[in-house]
Ligand code: FES
């Protein structure tokens with residue numbers, strides 16, 4: 004396959020328009036089927052027993068009483084999910100997280116599960132399971148967990164990445180470092196230095212659909228799994244490995260997905276449901292409650308970050324440094340590492356160093372959340388950048404423009420940038436009418452920038468042309484927010500046909516080759532690349548068929564606007580053949596016409612955003628109100644601009660919730676105190692203003708249409724933009740996220756000297 | 758536990774079912790009647806994904822017992838379109854892309870229908886407060902509010 | 916011969932070097948030779964290393980050729996949302 008992914012300037016007929024999505028009607032009529040909307044004949048109800056302790060040794064589990072309860076068909080513990088991970092540490096952690104083995108490591112850790120004829124029987128059965136715990140001291144705070152005196156979660160862990168091999172185990176699994184230049188020299192040249200410490204609390208992705216699946220294992224060893232997931236192919240691999248099955252015998256169908264944001268990239272309940280089904284010999288439906296979603300799935304890291312930035316009087320940054328400590332839950336992760344890579348990615352720096360520490364705590368295993376780890380790092384860095392601008396006496400936008408990375412800049416994480424959009428988003432923000440709206444009393448304006456890498460990855464797509472000339476497109480990336488519409492547009496564009504002539508579906512794992520997880524904003528980027536490649540392969544066949552129909556050499560046949568055209572004077576009176584006509588004749592010209600594509604989509608262009616917001620702070624109560632919010636972001640090329648706007652707005656809203664309200668609150672006993680939407684409050688409609696968006700298009704050189712991922716960057720700047728706005732409104736620098744009313748009030752009172 | 762026999766009207770049709778006394782109306786709709794358009798996001802009345810209209814009142818069906826539907830009128834998302842013709846709210850939600858994942862959509866549509874029935878010409882603020890019982894994690898609400906505004910003017914024109 | 920820049924932590928394993936010279940024509944050969952010369956790299960390669968060639972990040976394309984004189988940068992393989 005000689006697919007050339009490089010960008011070339013072109014005009015578009017379909018791409019860039021805003022048609023109604025193909026799955027839309029089903030979704031507004033209630034017909035679309037999500038994780039919990041699927042049932043199988045004879046299915047049982049699965050439920051999971053979870054540890055009430057933050058840290059405890061499991062001495063013994065007695066399931067005998069539960070097994071005897073009428074209507075209970077299977078009870079499982081870790082013994083039913085033996086360790087088949089064969090030294091694969093990451094898989095072992097996934098297994099242990101699905102079902103605790105020797106120790107319960109957080110409040111909510113699964114320890115046993117039942118399958119019963121109905122929900123009530125299943126709940127009763129859970130109460131009959133006797134677990135003998137030896138409660139151990141626990142630690143939930145990231146800074147506390149780093150101390151020598153902290154309770155150890157895992158005494159086999161010795162910090163990786165230190166110059167000298169450590170002699171004692173630690174909760175710090177890894178130290179990582181990035182940067183270039185010499186920061187000591189850089190700080191030596193600085194006229195102004197800002198140095199501050201910041202904290203952010205743990206949040207949840209907060210998708211409205213709880214995890215849900217239906218598992219059915221047959222006695223012949225084959226199995227079906229229906230599940231809401233961001234990556235059914237990856238789920239298949241993980242489940243097959245954990246259960247000792249052949250991947251091809253497990254068919255995974257991804258349901259419509261009710262939000263994921265990174266939280267549905269990990270298996271939790273699925274291997275348990277499969278193990279229950281295997282033991283019971285019947286299908287098992289397992290749906291998490293909201294309480295379980297909060298206690299056992301999701302969350303982000305809680306962080307503690309120190310930042311130091313120095314600049315000359317003229318506004319040039321001379322050195323930048325950050326130390327980032329991120330909680331990982333009870334298992335090793337690379338969250339601080341990502342934070343350390345992204346922290347200063349917006350800037351052109353000669354001297355920069357970031358150090359990350361991954362820290363184990365007795366909280367749920369950290370999962371990706373939209374540009375994982377980047378928002379916290381951006382909060383710390385962009386707050387310090389604002390403060391530094393103020394000290395120098397420069398406008399914060401000008402200060403950022405002066406130091407913004409550009410094509411050819413060495414990024415703080417290593418490689419040199421190609422064409423990028425940070426400068427243009429800053430210029431657009433500077434000129435945005437939002438900047439000129441006058442502010443009232445107790446109101447403040449803040450702005451901040453954000454960066455995300457964007458991913459590509461393994462992708463497989465089939466494009467089948469029906470006899471009637473309609474096109475079905477089977478993709479393996481999950482549609483998390485309108486990608487079937489975008490990919491249909493791309494297929495229509497490439498083939499030169501109408502959008503309505505294309506129907507895109509998400510294929511199950513038995514119908515298509517492997518696809519990576521739909522993460523890292525890769526869905527539209529990768530699958531559109533594969534769709535273009537598949538369409539080009541189909542066009543090649545269409546040309547061959549036309550050549551046959553005309554009985555002329557294929558080299559004389561070109562494809563234009565959905566038709567083949569015979570090139571050259573001598574074919575003067577041959578009328579162009581439409582895709583429909585060629586398809587109708589396909590039975591006689593060699594059979595079905597299809598284009599396939601298997602590729603690794605690489606070269607996902609990095610993306611940048613600048614956000615502006617206005618906040619009003621009530622100095623008496625610390626309450627805040629978001630008055631205005633504007634997102635400026637580079638999309639490379641917006642395939643379906645409405646859904647791009649939607650990604651910008653959604654990310655901003657999640658960031659606003661994180662900045663102002665959302666946090667996991669743990670009691671002294673290490674139990675989560677707010678596992679529900681009442682006490683873990685995400686923004687509602689009346690909390691937000693309209694969110695204005697501006698899409699910039701700086702083409703990604705490594706995609707035929709210039710597309711970049713758009714899904715994640717929008718959550719990166721809000722924490723900082725809002726912190727800067729609140730700080731400006733309240734007259735005091737806010738250093739702890741979320742800026743809930745009590746925190747703001749305390750900061751105001753402290754500043755007043757009260 | 759003995760079942761309770763219930764006779765009720767759902768989307769204009771007479772429906773009879775047996776349910777447990779402690780079973781929610783949401784579970785009855787989804788698990789017994791196959792009406793899975795109403796979603797369960799929390800089960801505690803905090804997300805609005807299960808919104809239905811019960812005798813002209815907007816309620817969370819996860820907080821209503823199946824037995825309480827006896828002799829009453831239930832409207833769910835499945836009854837919102839008239840045959841092939843979408844309700845103006847459904848149409849405007851599509852046109853404005855007021856849904857991304859769509860899990861919150863049935864609840865929003867029912868809540869918005871109830872809002873417009875009571876206040877055909879709401880201000881932006883009235884829409885925002887009127888829909889504050891429904892959570893959406895994907896959209897930031899911007900396009901939902903616009904879709905409801907647009908539907909309100911379309912319905913006035915009709 | 917290509918010059919490969921290592922990120923901080925990997926540099927520590929290579930005895931504090933931030934750059935290494937390797938005779939390799941593509942990513943596959945690069946990883947194989949790196950593992951031979953620096954056995955400490957192996958767990959990192961298993962876990963996944965991304966290669967940035969002139970600023971473009973490749974996660975899985977092991978057949979990707981390494982042009983002479985290109986800027987080659989190793990990065991940890993990332994997770995996304
Ligand atoms: S499921 Fe009823 S309000 Fe959430």
Ligand code: FES
Nearest residue numbers: 857858893894895
């Ligand atoms: S569209 Fe996903 S929750 Fe509203």
